[in-house]
Amino acid sequence: MNNIVAVRKCEEYDFNKIYSFISDIYDRCGGPDVRNRKVLVKPNVLSDDLPEKCISTHPVVFEAMVRFLQERGASVIAGDSPAVHLRGFKPVKSGLAEVCRRTGVEWIDFTSKPWEIKLRNGKIKVAAAACEADIIISLPKLKNHELVYFTGAVKNTLGLVPGFSKAKQHVLYQNRESFSRFLLDLSETITPQFYLMDGIMGMEGSGPGQGNPFRTGVLIGSTNPVAVDIAGSTIAGYDPIKIPTTRIALERQIWLKSVDAIEYDGPILSSLVKKDFKRIPLTPDRNISLQFIKKRIPFLRKFERRPVFIHNNCTGCRECIKICPQNAIGMHPEWQNRVILTDNKCIRCFCCSEVCKYHAVKIRIKVFGT
Secondary structure, three states: OOOEEEEEEOOOOOHHHHHHHHHHHHHHOOOOOOOOOEEEEEEOEOOOOOHHHOOEOOHHHHHHHHHHHHHOOOEEEEOOOOOOOOOOOOOOOOOHHHHHHHHOOEEOOOOOOOEEEEOOOOEEEEOHHHHHOOEEEEEOEEEEEOOOEEEOHHHHHHHHOOOOHHHHHHHHOOOHHHHHHHHHHHHHHOOOOEEEEEEEEEEEOOOOOOOEEEOOOEEEEEOOHHHHHHHHHHHOOOOHHHOHHHHHHHHHOOOOOOHHHOEEEOOOHHHHOOOOOOOOOOOOOOOHHHHHHHHHOHHHHOOOEEEEEOOOOOOOOOHHHHHOOOOOEEEOOOOOOOEEEOHHHOOOOOHHHHHOOOOOEEEEEOOOOO
């Protein structure tokens, strides 16, 4: 692993241009030799939806990477675990399943016989394919994230954890700081060998699932996940040190000792910053003692950003109920398509917002009467 991060301006999902950029970025950053190796390509598939919604890695980026690896002699497989993961899942709407069909790549079901691995603290099950592959190539999407502000290379590794085990981690790590430390523990334990961030179209606003498409116009690649996240979050207009996973990684001095240690290859990063990109408001973390006080004095919780349900948009799909690790969400016993939140159970993990496809969950301070 090195500190080189390559950034290329790319405005459209043109296969030939993206393939050329991937070849350039991969070689410039010292990507691993994949000849005669089994390579797992891991896109970002929060949920299976149309590419233009920018929820998942775009199928053109996915296909360009797959074909690039195949032409270099790799045996390629692919897979990811969405937020709500049912056995046999395939990303059909997002176009990734069709790419697999065209390229002869097997889409692996991550729920099948996962392996247990040790972390710094505790254990967790991950997809068997991630442990059996010789090389993992991660394809994160440039997006906001309501809890950790920015979802990128480090966060994308969480998709190697199958099924609802991902949401359960929020019960174990109930605030932004502890959850970010868990993400770093996981990424330290099972680290992809190369990262290519799809930032051609990013997601601003209420990411990672309910935000709006935004043309950020970049592809970002490196063997170093923190370098990728620093470049991506900077382009999105964040101070990268304010992204908790980045700050913690620098504190631990894993992969990177300082922001200044990055070797940039590409345009001057400041020239790529999107000042009008709608970012997640930076708020104080909810430490354990503060959570205890707010449980004792419920009025104080009214001033936190929290899930607010927009009943007119709700279709009654119940995805938010399925994903909630605290069982804090349910259907109203009398009113159809009216979701209710038991606020004193809510740990503010915002998983409900991640999985809602109908803009029926907003993260905000609840105004009286709304």
